[in-house]
Amino acid sequence: MNSPGTAASAAIPYRSADDAALPGGSQWGLAIVLCLAALALMLWGLRRRGGMRSAWPRSREAWVDVLETRSLGTQTQLVVARYAGRRLLLSIGPAGTQCLRDDPDAEDAQA
Incomplete structure (x- = not known):
């Protein structure tokens, strides 16, 4: 082991300007x-x-179509949406979203 006096006098290695490693x-x-x-x-x-x-794929149809939206107050909305061949009546408000009605979509039945 080196003594503390000899370590202070040892040269400190450095990178020279012509070093090709970096x-x-x-x-x-x-x-x-x-x-x-x-x-x-x-x-x-x-x-x-x-x-x-x-x-x-560009031919993919939309999964959810919002057909109509009505405001019932400052924070409550009534939404009619089409999803997976169903027509949904949704109430959206501060307490969350509730499905008020779930019917088969009449346009899908005719097609």
Whole structure:
């Protein structure tokens, strides 16, 4: 083990300017330019395809259709919605949402 007096006089190692183990300024610049080019190419490809939504099928019908909404007060609404071949009458207020009526959808029965 070293004595405390000898440790203070030992030289402190440092990285010299010509050390090739770490990238230099031109290598960092090239890495930044390549990363920016890859990001630009990715954004261009997403924009050309129509964004992230193009991954989803476009022919899928809406799961929920809100047919009509009426305000019954400052915090209460009455909503008629269509979901999975059903027509729902919903009361939405501060206490939560309640299904007041659940009937088969007349438009789905005719089709």
